[in-house]
Amino acid sequence: xxxxxxxxxxxxxxxxxxxxxxxxxxxxxxxxxxxxxxxxxxxxxxxxxxxxxxxxxxxxxxxxxxxxxxxxxxxxxxxxxxxxxxxxxxxxxxxxxxxxxxxxxxxxxxxxxxxxxxxxxxxxxxxxxxxxxxxxxxxxxxxxxxxxxxxxxx
Ligand SMILES: O=C(CO)COP(=O)(O)O
Numbered sequence: 001x002x003x004x005x006x007x008x009x010x011x012x013x014x015x016x017x018x019x020x021x022x023x024x025x026x027x028x029x030x031x032x033x034x035x036x037x038x039x040x041x042x043x044x045x046x047x048x049x050x051x052x053x054x055x056x057x058x059x060x061x062x063x064x065x066x067x068x069x070x071x072x073x074x075x076x077x078x079x080x081x082x083x084x085x086x087x088x089x090x091x092x093x094x095x096x097x098x099x100x101x102x103x104x105x106x107x108x109x110x111x112x113x114x115x116x117x118x119x120x121x122x123x124x125x126x127x128x129x130x131x132x133x134x135x136x137x138x139x140x141x142x143x144x145x146x147x148x149x150x151x152x153x154x
Pocket of ligand 1: 070
């Protein structure tokens, strides 16, 4: 990690959670979200286009929907993460199917690692994540120090 220094930021008690699922995994995400509806309702939710529409129909909770994933939605979620506007990613990506927007998916997962946000890529991890006591309290985490990064660039 040459050239990158880090600082601390705080994830608020009310998390901004992005929810994303590939087509064959949407059923799993919808069932998971319904099981965790009470917890999810305490947080701010956003999703890629189709996932968001299906989730809002199933849960009846407010969900901000981006564009559909293959049309740029993954990139929109990634941009929110880079802007520190999304605190957590639940992304049930399909390990059995190639996706036309694979570079976007990789970019989304990369930026989530860069900004050190909690990520769950399957149902079991998502269960663990939502049952964490950190879900309902502020949590300090390590993030890139962008000010120091820029200073080092000029
Ligand atoms: O393709 C996706 C994530 O890579 C999800 O997009 P949709 O929610 O629009 O299906």
